Amino acid sequence: MITFRNVSLIYPxxxxxxxxxxxxxxxxxxxxxxxxxxxxxxxxxxxxxNGLVPHHxxxxxxxxxxxxxxxxxxxxxxxxxxxxxxVGQNPVHGFVSDIVEEEIAFGLETLGIAPEVMRKRVEExxxxxxxxxxxxxxxxxxxxxxxxxVAIASALVTNPKVLLLDEPTSALDPIAAEEVLxxxxxxxxxxxxxxxxxxxxxxxxxxxxxxxxxxxxxxxxELGSAxxxxxxxxxxxxxxELARILKLPAIPLSIREFRKIAPTIQxxxxxxxxxxxxxxxxxxxxxxxxxxYEDSHSMYALSDINLDLHAGEVVALMGxxxxxxxxxxxxxxGQAPIISGSIEVxxxxxxxxxxxxxxxxxxxxxxxxxxxxxxxSVEEECALADRDNKVESGSTLRIYSELMNIPSLSAHPRDxxxxxxxxLALSIILSAQPKIVILDEPTRGLDYEAKRxxxxxxxxxxxxxxxxxxxxxHDVELVAEVADRVVFLADGEVxxxxxxxxxxxxxxxxxxxxxxxxxQSTWLTVAEVESYVNxxx
Numbered sequence: 001m002i003t004f005r006n007v008s009l010i011y012p013x014x015x016x017x018x019x020x021x022x023x024x025x026x027x028x029x030x031x032x033x034x035x036x037x038x039x040x041x042x043x044x045x046x047x048x049x050n051g052l053v054p055h056h057x058x059x060x061x062x063x064x065x066x067x068x069x070x071x072x073x074x075x076x077x078x079x080x081x082x083x084x085x086x087v088g089q090n091p092v093h094g095f096v097s098d099i100v101e102e103e104i105a106f107g108l109e110t111l112g113i114a115p116e117v118m119r120k121r122v123e124e125x126x127x128x129x130x131x132x133x134x135x136x137x138x139x140x141x142x143x144x145x146x147x148x149x150v151a152i153a154s155a156l157v158t159n160p161k162v163l164l165l166d167e168p169t170s171a172l173d174p175i176a177a178e179e180v181l182x183x184x185x186x187x188x189x190x191x192x193x194x195x196x197x198x199x200x201x202x203x204x205x206x207x208x209x210x211x212x213x214x215x216x217x218x219x220x221x222e223l224g225s226a227x228x229x230x231x232x233x234x235x236x237x238x239x240x241e242l243a244r245i246l247k248l249p250a251i252p253l254s255i256r257e258f259r260k261i262a263p264t265i266q267x268x269x270x271x272x273x274x275x276x277x278x279x280x281x282x283x284x285x286x287x288x289x290x291x292x293y294e295d296s297h298s299m300y301a302l303s304d305i306n307l308d309l310h311a312g313e314v315v316a317l318m319g320x321x322x323x324x325x326x327x328x329x330x331x332x333x334g335q336a337p338i339i340s341g342s343i344e345v346x347x348x349x350x351x352x353x354x355x356x357x358x359x360x361x362x363x364x365x366x367x368x369x370x371x372x373x374x375x376x377s378v379e380e381e382c383a384l385a386d387r388d389n390k391v392e393s394g395s396t397l398r399i400y401s402e403l404m405n406i407p408s409l410s411a412h413p414r415d416x417x418x419x420x421x422x423x424l425a426l427s428i429i430l431s432a433q434p435k436i437v438i439l440d441e442p443t444r445g446l447d448y449e450a451k452r453x454x455x456x457x458x459x460x461x462x463x464x465x466x467x468x469x470x471x472x473x474h475d476v477e478l479v480a481e482v483a484d485r486v487v488f489l490a491d492g493e494v495x496x497x498x499x500x501x502x503x504x505x506x507x508x509x510x511x512x513x514x515x516x517x518x519x520q521s522t523w524l525t526v527a528e529v530e531s532y533v534n535x536x537x
Contacts, residue, residue, distance in 0.1 A: 001162060001194045002026040002049060007063035008219075009044060009053065015410060018044045020219025022063075026196065026211075028161075031188045033205055033226070034198040035235055036215030038419035038447045039406035042198040043089060045215060046164045049196065050084040051077040068161050082111060085160035089167050089418035089445060091151030092368070100142075100150050101126070101135040107158045125153045128183060141293060145172045145321030145474070152180065156187075162194045163187070167418070169204050170444040171367070173320045173474045175509050177204050184208070200419070200447050203237035203477065203513050206230070207254040217406055227251040235448055238477055238513040241526045245533055258517045265518055265532075280311030283436055283468045284332055288341035291327055300339065301327040302492045309436070314462045314469040316479040316500070318510060319489035325472040326367065328489070329438050332470070333364045346435065363434035367441050369425035373413040381413055381424060389432040399457065400427035403450050419445025430457055436468045437461055443475045451475075455482045480504060480512040480524040500524065 002025065009019040018041040026032055034042045047053040051072040054061045065072045068083050077084075088094050097103040104125060108118045126132045129149045139147060148171045155163060163184075169177035185208045187193040196213075199205050206212075212229040214222040222229060230240050230251050243252055243262075252258035286307040292300045302324045309315055317325045330336035331343050334350035343350065346361055353361065365372065375381030382397035389396070401407050403423040408416050413424060422445050429437060437458070443451050459482060462469045473479060479486060479500060486503035488496035488510075496503050504511050505522060514523050523529050 001028040001030075001068060002196075003064075003066045004048075005064045007048065007061070007065055009048065009059055009061050011057070011059040011415075013410065014059075015408065016406075017219040018059075019048070019221065022219075022221045024213070024221065024223045026194060028194055029188055029192040030194055030211065031185065031209045032194075032196045033202075033209040033212045034196055034215065035200070035202060035212060035233075036447075037217050037235065037405045038200070038423065038445060038450050039404060039408055039417045040215040040217035041219075042215050043166050043417055045213070045221075046086065046166055046196065046198055048072065049162070049164055050086050051075060051080050052086075081107070081160075082158065083160055084162045084164065085155035085158060086164040087148075087151045087155050087166060087168055089170075090368070091147050094151060094154075095139055095147075098138055098140070100131060100137050100139060103139060103150060104131075104153050104157050107154055111158060121157050121159070125157045128156070129153045130179070143171075143322040143326065145176055148172060149176070149180065160193075162196070165195070165197045167199055167445060168197060169199065169201060171321075171441060171474070173318075173510075174204075174476060176321055177201075177474075181205060181208050200443075200445065201237075201475070201477075202235070202448075203239060206237060206240075226253055237448075238526050239517060242514060242517060242529060245526065245530050255513070255516045262517065265521060265529075280313070280466055280468075282308045283311050283346055284309035284470065285344045286328075286331070286341070287343070289328075289331060289343055290339045290341055291324075291331055291336050292339050293327075293337060300492050301336075302331070304341070305492075305494055307487060307494065307497070309468050309470055311435070311468050312462055312466045313484045314458055314471065314482050315485045315487060316483035317470065317472040317487050317489065318474070318476075318479065318503075321474075323489040324492040325489055326440055327492075329364070329440050329470070329472050332436075332438055333358065333362055359432070359434070361434055362436045362438060363429035363432055364438045365422075365425050365429050365440060365442060367444075369422045370413070372425045372428060373421065375413060377410055377412060378407065378416065378420075378424060379409040382427065385428040385431055389428075391431050391433070396427050396431040399430050400424055402453050402457075403427060403446075405447070405449060417445060419447070419450070422446065423450060426454065430461065433461075433465070434467070436470065438470045440472045441475075442471060442473065443478050451478060451481075454478075458482050476504065476510050476512045480514070481527075 004022050004024050007019055007022045010017045036042050044053055055076050095103055097106055105122050126135055184195055188195055206226055209226055212226050214229050230236055248261050286305050289305040290300050291302040319325055327336050375384050385396040386393050458469050461467045483500045486500050505515055512524050
């Protein structure tokens with residue numbers, strides 16, 4: 001179905017070759033995972049398949065690529081639209097209509113599909129992705145996860161033979177991600193669709209895939225079965241790292257496989273008396289807060305929220321897509337409509353701060369990190385941040401270089417990957433050293449190594465510098481590693497507020513892989529298991 005023959009790619013003014021002499025085949029009806037470090041070139045490989053590279057991006061391309069017998073060199077992306085569907089890293093950038101139903105129908109209209117056929121296909125895909133209740137909603141008012149499902153539906157509705165997805169679960173909660181991946185798995189097995197997914201959250205997807213393409217970052221690609229590639233891969237989900245620590249005879253790709261071959265470990269942490277530690281004074285206080293985007297106030301995005309955030313702690317805000325997490329973060333920086341109740345930042349209403357005062361007190365990275373970027377290169381952006389934040393020259397660049405294995409310093413911020421843009425925005429905020437750091441989905445597009453560095457930085461900010469960190473995320477592995485406390489939202493209401501261990505182990509859907517793999521223990525992270533194993537030697 002997809003053939004690469006001696007393909008090489010380099011972008012204009014690029015510091016490295018993106019793809020170097022790559023040759024491989026992807027067969028009809030395969031589910032393939034594309035993985036690699038942030039910025040390694042995964043998105044470029046996807047765009048090579050549908051012709052966006054080099055037709056829209058420029059660059060020097062050699063070799064031959066064919067999809068369903070058609071040459072991507074000879075045909076432009078529009079001429080491959082009936083064969084290849086693609087969902088980008090940020091679905092917002094691909095929307096052309098305001099209403100969900102109209103957006104899904106748009107692709108069919110451009111292909112000249114008859115109205116009666118169009119109606120049937122739209123209904124099918126609305127049901128397939130559980131979007132029927134949202135069909136007449138305005139896309140800009142949907143949560144990030146809901147927007148991602150709309151983007152997937154828009155790609156599926158044209159019945160392509162090949163579907164390319166760039167981080168399709170990055171903005172989805174664990175339950176919604178499982179639903180989407182199950183749908184993709186069913187499309188592969190029932191309809192023979194060929195699917196290639198670029199993804200960083202390997203723990204979600206490896207159990208579904210047939211093969212893996214590992215993008216090394218030096219231009220070379222490695223293709224093999226999941227267990228072959230993951231056996232020695234420097235990038236691996238917690239389950240595989242756990243198998244390595246326990247020296248299991250095979251690499252498990254699912255919790256079920258792990259439990260079949262794992263030894264029984266009876267040891268458990270004593271957490272029966274674990275309590276929340278209020279390590280500092282309250283820096284963010286939410287009192288009886290209700291907020292709504294509706295003029296009638298009939299539907300509240302938040303309802304009667306009470307919450308305190310203290311200096312020296314990392315608090316994770318979790319819940320299903322559309323639960324109100326982003327709205328609560330926006331309230332903290334004076335950007336969301338408060339109907340009743342109050343919110344105080346360092347004892348003041350955030351709307352009473354001047355822009356400069358608010359920036360000094362609260363560092364906020366929204367779901368769309370590009371909103372914070374205005375430099376002409378990554379290096380210039382870091383230098384501008386040093387000047388604006390009044391910190392030592394090189395401070396922002398140092399943080400960014402630690403986060404990113406492939407920094408691409410001379411590239412324009414709009415030309416780097418979504419994960420690199422997020423890392424750049426995080427670096428700008430962290431270098432300013434605000435009293436409160438607020439992050440909305442801070443690991444979207446980040447590889448495991450970048451997440452480890454982020455965890456270290458956030459622990460430094462909270463535990464050593466005694467600042468407060470407030471994170472909204474669907475990344476349960478991040479929460480297990482960094483959070484002191486978890487607040488769980490559902491339908492705009494707080495339904496759980498406790499220590500990370502108490503909240504995560506009580507939720508089967510939101511539990512990390514270690515907790516699922518070793519249910520007889522109360523461990524959350526690979527590091528906890530590794531400490532135990534080392535102590536037994």
